[in-house]
Each structure stands twice: as structure tokens, then as C-alpha cells.
Amino acid sequence: MEAQTQSHKLTLSSVVSALFGITLIILGIACLVVGLKDDSSVAELPALPAPALAEGLRGEQFGIDANIDETTIDNYLDRGDSVYRDMRMLKDPGNYEAIGGDSYLSGFVEGFEVVPYPYLVNVSGLPDAVGSTYTGPTLFTEKNSKYTANYVESMQILEDLFPKDKKIFLMCGGGGYAGMTKNMLISLGWNAENIYNVGGYWFYEGAHDVPVKVENNGKTNYHFWKVPYHSIDFNTLTKL
């Protein structure tokens, strides 16, 4: 009787051990599969064409890319090896009512995060009719194409917003702020081969448009809560 009980105990512990072992094996296989799958998804990322300038004014003056632009950016969205930045302000303080139109950000391409260029560096060269643009504090000051940090943290913030080990896709309204950002980053040591000026939101007709300006019953509303926005609190920074 005792031997039978012993035998039952043995059998039960064997079954438990076997189940435990099988569970471990299944878990191991699952981890292996997931790991392999992750590896293959990295490998599946389509290769990026090297940055090249578009034809005409778009390439020559604004540095918009020939291959990755408003018409092709949809093919390059949501890449783990890249960051996507829209360089416009939510509201530009320029007096755009003087020349018609509104000065609010009216939409953006899904995946892009807004980092206003006027907060990075002083903007110059705007027409008189627009009046002064943003004149508040900036991370850097540009003079004769040389960029000087205004705060101890300026470079660290820039490196956080535009990681040097990632591909960087830039957009704005028409390609101007994006081109200026590209020039600035290159001047401050970023690799030009990693930076693409994709161009302007106004020329985008793809499938990932996120409208912010919404007309409803003759009323205009701005859905700013949709916008992934990087704020810079200059009050917390240490002036140089």
C-alpha cells in the first residue's frame, strides 16, 4: 500500500516535472521565435536612398530631397531607425492677417513631432509685411552661418530632439524651416547623410494627413491636442 502511494507520488512528481520542462521549452521556443521575428523586421526595413537635392528652387534654395519628399514619405514612415520632426510653430506670431490667411498649424503628417524651428535659433529675412516673427529666447544664435549656444543645455536638448544615431526626416509648411534646420544640424556636427528635408506639408497628398484645422458648420476649430509637440521651457535653462 505504502509502495503504491510512493509510486503515485513518483508519477505525480514526474508529470509535474515534465509539464514544467515542457513549459520551459515552449517559452524558450517562443522567445527564440520572437527574437528571430524582431531581427527579421529590422532586416526588412527598406534601404534609404542617400540624400540628394530636388530640382529647381526646391533643391537649390531649400534643400528638399529628390527621392524622399511629400510624394514618397509615406513609404518611409514608422521606421524604428528614424525620427520625424515638423519644424513649424503651433501659432506663428507674425501678423499674417496683414497678408491674408491664418498663422496656425493646420495639420501635419502622422508620425511627425513638432519642434518649432524659431525656438532653436533666431529667424531672419522675413518680409516687412509679416512684421516681426518670434523674437523670444532661442537655444542658439545664428550670425554669418555660425551657431552659438545661448544656454548650457542647448546642445544636449538638440541632441535629444535630433538623435545623431538616427535618420532624421524634417518637414515644415513649404520646406524652408526644414532646410534651415538641416543646415543648422550639419553646421553643428550632424552627419548630412542622415538628414532628409522632406519638404512641405502643403504639398503632401498622402494617406497619413492629420488635419488640425477643422471646419464645422461654418466654424473653424483647431484640434491642437492631436499634435505631438516638443515644448522648450527656457525658464529652466542656464543662460551662458
Add this chain to the structure above:
Amino acid sequence: MKRLSRFIIPILVLIVGIVGFCFLFFVSTQRFRLSPEFIGAAGQPGEITHSSIAEIEDLAAEEKSFLVFVSQPDCVTADVFRAVITEFLGDHHLKILEINFSDIRGHTLAPGLKFYPSFLIFRSGELTGFLRADSNTDVEAYSSRDAFEKWLAGYVYF
């Protein structure tokens, strides 16, 4: 006689073809004057006035000849070109309309207009020429006052 007609008919056809081609070429490239309301007072600088798509539709319907600067607020891409136009207007008393790209893109009045900044030339209500921001041949006209004047003078007397 039969031999003569073998030569005369092809020569006549050739002459008619050449004359027709020359006529069409002349008509299509003929320079024109802007409608009077778009020519300012002599000695005064020209000006850029903001317009609307409704106004431009009306002008086109009335078969007016006028110029339109296509820009977009909240964007620096148009500003360099705006400076070129403003410099040009210092010497020419023309009235140029300005419209937001977002208002005119895709409109039947400006087929083929894909990018701003741009500059549209309307002759008798029809778009006869415009600057392309994606064309190497137009880069100079965007960048210098003289090149812009030369380009515009290809269409308009001023």
C-alpha cells in the same frame, strides 16, 4: 501640266503649313499688356495686394490680364522670392495680386501648379505662364530681380 501639278500641290501645302505654324507661334508667344486696373500711377512703385480665389475667378471670368504671386503664410519659403518681386516693383508700377497656395492648389484656374512660391500670368482670363519651383530653368527668375524681369518681359509689356 500633270507634272507641274505634282510639284505645285506639295509646295502649296508646305507653304500653308509654314505660314500656319508661324501664325500660331506668333499668336502663342505674343506679348501683351495687363488690364489697366493692374497698372499703377507712373513714378509710383508697384504693390502686392492680397486677393482671394473668388476675386481671381471673377477676373478670369471677365477675361482680365493680371499677375498673381502664390505664397503661403507661416512659411519662409516664399519670403526670398517676395523680396525679389518687391525689388522689381520698385521700378515698375504694377499691381500684383497675392494668393495663398492653400486657396488655389488644385483649382482649375491653375492646372499644373504643384508648389509655391510661384508666379502666375493670366492673359485674358487664361493662365499663360507660371514659375515652377521644381524646375531648374526657373531658378534664376526666383533668385534675382533681373532674371525675374527678363522672364516676365517674355510675356508682358511694362
